[in-house]
Amino acid sequence: MNDIKLALLGSQGAGKSAVLVRFLTRRFIGEYASNTNSLYHKRLSIDGRQLNLEVFDPCSQSSEARCILEEPVDWADGFVVVYNISDRTSFINAKNILRQIREARMENCKGEMDVPVCLVGNKQDLCHARQVCEDEGRCLAQENRCHFQEVSAAESYQDIANLFTQLIRQVMEHLKYRADRRRYSGSKSMAKLINNVFGKRRKSV
Ligand SMILES: Nc1nc2c(ncn2[C@@H]2O[C@H](COP(=O)(O)OP(=O)(O)OP(=O)(O)O)[C@@H](O)[C@H]2O)c(=O)[nH]1
Numbered sequence: 001m002n003d004i005k006l007a008l009l010g011s012q013g014a015g016k017s018a019v020l021v022r023f024l025t026r027r028f029i030g031e032y033a034s035n036t037n038s039l040y041h042k043r044l045s046i047d048g049r050q051l052n053l054e055v056f057d058p059c060s061q062s063s064e065a066r067c068i069l070e071e072p073v074d075w076a077d078g079f080v081v082v083y084n085i086s087d088r089t090s091f092i093n094a095k096n097i098l099r100q101i102r103e104a105r106m107e108n109c110k111g112e113m114d115v116p117v118c119l120v121g122n123k124q125d126l127c128h129a130r131q132v133c134e135d136e137g138r139c140l141a142q143e144n145r146c147h148f149q150e151v152s153a154a155e156s157y158q159d160i161a162n163l164f165t166q167l168i169r170q171v172m173e174h175l176k177y178r179a180d181r182r183r184y185s186g187s188k189s190m191a192k193l194i195n196n197v198f199g200k201r202r203k204s205v
Pocket residue numbers: 010011012013014015016017018019029030031032033034035059060061122123124125126151152153154155
């Protein structure tokens with residue numbers, strides 16, 4: 001069984017818990033405890049494969065450009081970065097979070113393909129109070145080579161289910177790529193070792 005670890009990041013009140021609970025239970029629950037870190041577990045099946053999903057929903061990150069929690073950046077295989085379309089500050093914070101994920105990953109995983117990330121503009125039902133237009137979200141996602149989706153955790157399940165399913169598929173591909181890379185570099189260094197030990201002798205035969 002595959003283990004998939006995701007982390008949800010975003011400003012306080014952007015709707016991270018609402019989005020996640022919608023995905024896990026299909027329900028919208030108005031209020032959530034926001035002063036604790038939560039780790040959710042779910043078993044699911046995607047494309048016929050059984051998965052153990054763990055999702056980390058940390059307690060609020062402030063809207064200032066301070067460093068996001070370092071642990072989820074190292075721990076997670078993929079990220080959901082949530083902002084509120086009716087709160088520009090949460091969008092600016094999402095931008096900072098995307099930058100920090102990229103920088104942290106560049107340092108830790110040199111040469112690896114991008115970590116899967118989905119940028120989510122939540123509270124689409126509040127479009128009368130919109131402060132971030134859809135194109136801005138799309139452009140930001142393009143700049144960061146990540147998927148983008150506007151959703152309303154309050155009103156709809158399907159968009160949220162689709163975005164998590166797509167992200168999980170991407171994570172599975174990414175994990176396979178990393179495992180193949182490790183196997184390949186392992187066999188390359190073994191070949192090098194064999195060559196170093198036997199190379200000269202073989203030449204003289
Ligand atoms: N109108 C509307 N309200 C939403 C939506 N999603 C969440 N909310 C509300 O926004 C508030 C914050 O939602 P949370 O899910 O607690 O947000 P959060 O990002 O987890 O917040 P913290 O845990 O404080 O970081 C709650 O009052 C939710 O009911 C949505 O799609 N539309």
